[in-house]
Amino acid sequence: MTKNLLRVGTIYIPVQRVDEAADWYVDKLGAYVTYKDENKAIVNMANLIFFLVKAKEKETANFIDERGEECFSITFEVNGKEELEILYNELASQGVQVGPFENRGHGGKNFIFYDIDGNMFDVWSELSSVFKEKFDIG
Incomplete structure (x- = not known):
């Protein structure tokens, strides 16, 4: 292999309710939101970007x-x-x-x-x- 992977850029987390999940990550883990719509929220914490993605129930x-x-x-x-x-x-x-x-x-x-x-x-x-x-x- 001539090129090495340099870092993990984004982690995707399934959630049921995007707004509530984003608020939870901000309130409980100190994340901050950089984008949000009805299907996803982008939160930053722990030197990583997390996509909170609306998923099927119980996923x-x-x-x-x-x-x-x-x-x-x-x-x-x-x-x-x-x-x-x-x-x-x-x-x-x-x-x-x-x-x-x-x-x-x-x-x-x-x-x-x-x-x-x-x-x-x-x-x-x-x-x-x-x-x-x-x-x-x-």
Whole structure:
């Protein structure tokens, strides 16, 4: 391969009600909306662009693994366990459905949360070394 992929530019998330979903991402996750119509909203957060796309009823970005367990398709990162706990407490206090802290056998801890449409997301307490170096984060 002579060219490398440089970054993830956009992630598409299925939602039921575009206006309500966009408001949820702004209120709960600190996103900001750059475009919205009746079929989609473009929100920016976590150094990524998310398209919230009106989808069929009960459609989510989640999938079922070979053991029959529902899985997330996106993991967000925060800078350390303290930041993870702060985010967890903020989301929980806002009524966001959050799972317990997990130790998955690697450095750091994780927890999952759900948006208003049932999309499951993961949060990990460890920033990637490439990200830390690129943005000079200690």
